[in-house]
Amino acid sequence: MVIDEADESEEExxxxxxxxxxxxxxxxxxxGKWDKHYNLEVTLTNVTxxxxxxxxxxxxxNFEIENIWNARITDKQEGEYMIHNAEWNQDIPxxxxxxxxxxISGEEEPVLxxxxxxxxxxxxxxxxxxxxxxxxxxxxxxxxGKITITNNTGRTIEDWSLLLEANxEIENIWNAxxxxxxxxxxxxxxxxxxxxxxVANNQNIKAGEAVxxxxxxxxxxxxxxxxSQLFNLIEDxxxxxxDYEEEEDYDYDELIWDEDAFETSxxxxxxxxxVDGVTENGDTYNLDSRNT
Numbered sequence: 169m170v171i172d173e174a175d176e177s178e179e180e181x182x183x184x185x186x187x188x189x190x191x192x193x194x195x196x197x198x199x200g201k202w203d204k205h206y207n208l209e210v211t212l213t214n215v216t217x218x219x220x221x222x223x224x225x226x227x228x229x230n231f232e233i234e235n236i237w238n239a240r241i242t243d244k245q246e247g248e249y250m251i252h253n254a255e256w257n258q259d260i261p262x263x264x265x266x267x268x269x270x271x272i273s274g275e276e277e278p279v280l281x282x283x284x285x286x287x288x289x290x291x292x293x294x295x296x297x298x299x300x301x302x303x304x305x306x307x308x309x310x311x312x313g314k315i316t317i318t319n320n321t322g323r324t325i326e327d328w329s330l331l332l333e334a335n336x337e338i339e340n341i342w343n344a345x346x347x348x349x350x351x352x353x354x355x356x357x358x359x360x361x362x363x364x365x366x367v368a369n370n371q372n373i374k375a376g377e378a379v380x381x382x383x384x385x386x387x388x389x390x391x392x393x394x395x396s397q398l399f400n401l402i403e404d405x406x407x408x409x410x411d412y413e414e415e416e417d418y419d420y421d422e423l424i425w426d427e428d429a430f431e432t433s434x435x436x437x438x439x440x441x442x443v444d445g446v447t448e449n450g451d452t453y454n455l456d457s458r459n460t
Contacts, residue, residue: 190283191216192225192260198278199269206231206278211267214260215283221259222327222371222401223266224252225284231274239268242403250287250403258327258371289404290329292397296321299330299396311336311391314382315344317398319373326372328365328379331397335359336385343370344381352394359394 193213200207214220228248233241238257243250257266272278298318305312315332319325330344333352337360348363366372370379385391430436 191220191285192223193283194227194280196278196280204275205234205271205273207269207271208278209267209269210280211265212260213265214262217262219259219261220286222253222288223258223260223286224250224288224403226250226287227280227284229272229278229280230276231272231278233270233272235271237269238266239270255372259368287404288401290399290401292399293321293325293328297325297398299332299393299398301391301393303391309386309388310339310384311387312382312384313391314380316378316380317373318378319375322375324372324374325398325400327401328371328373329399330364331361331395331399332364333359333361333394333396335389335392335394336383336387338362338383338385340384342382343367343379359392 191214193215194210195213196208196210198206199209212223212225224242226243226248230247233244233249236251238254239251240254241249242252251268253266254268257268260266297320298316300316300318301313302316303311303313315330317328317330329347335358338346338349341364344364345367346362347365349360352359352361364381366379370381373379425439430439
């Protein structure tokens with residue numbers, strides 16, 4: 169049988185339910201029952217508009233988990249468990265589902281919420297990794313090479329993605345996929361910025377180990393990596409503190425706009441004249457009033 173929350177519980181916890189972002193729908197059935205023990209088969213269905221990478225959920229329960237398979241427990245508090253994927257069911261496709269099972273004990277029949285949200289977030293992996301390039305062959309303006317990512321941390325890097333800026337134009341890639349790309353045109357490092365992510369068979373990098381992906385690309389000269397930044401998914405424990413103080417304190421009146429912000433060159437010249445006047449008479453220039 170599939171059990172979900174009753175109308176009366178929705179009435180009692182209505183406010184709390186509204187605060188939950190409905191990323192995953194939970195359904196479950198009791199596959200065995202004996203002496204205050206139950207076997208449960210739990211199904212998580214992705215109700216978002218995109219794939220869920222490296223799932224982990226925090227769920228309130230009215231029971232104790234004695235055994236679990238196709239998932240693992242990463243944290244336990246009174247009346248609540250943090251449940252994490254196994255390597256073979258790590259991602260949930262858009263509109264797709266995964267399942268895991270558990271043996272539980274409790275005084276009452278088991279109850280799980282109808283929806284839950286993910287408790288994972290994507291963050292950079294500090295500096296404890298290496299990104300290196302190896303070239304296999306070169307012909308005309310093409311190269312065949314590979315990128316190796318080495319994990320120097322003491323933990324597994326889960327569901328990695330890589331920001332890579334280099335003087336190459338990738339035409340074919342394997343053991344990774346291109347999520348996004350755009351040309352770098354700053355005059356000093358012409359090339360392409362790529363956002364790359366893992367494929368199913370190399371999504372985790374264990375401590376001290378490495379993953380590789382290969383490619384064929386256009387390159388006018390020796391391959392040069394301008395910048396690389398590795399990201400992974402970690403538990404969102406609410407303790408990550410983003411410091412926005414510098415951005416909030418920024419004085420936008422002191423911002424000097426370039427010519428691209430104006431519709432005509434005449435407006436830009438007028439603006440420059442007004443900016444020059446800031447030090448003389450204290451005037452400031454508002455882009456919204458540039459035609460007045």
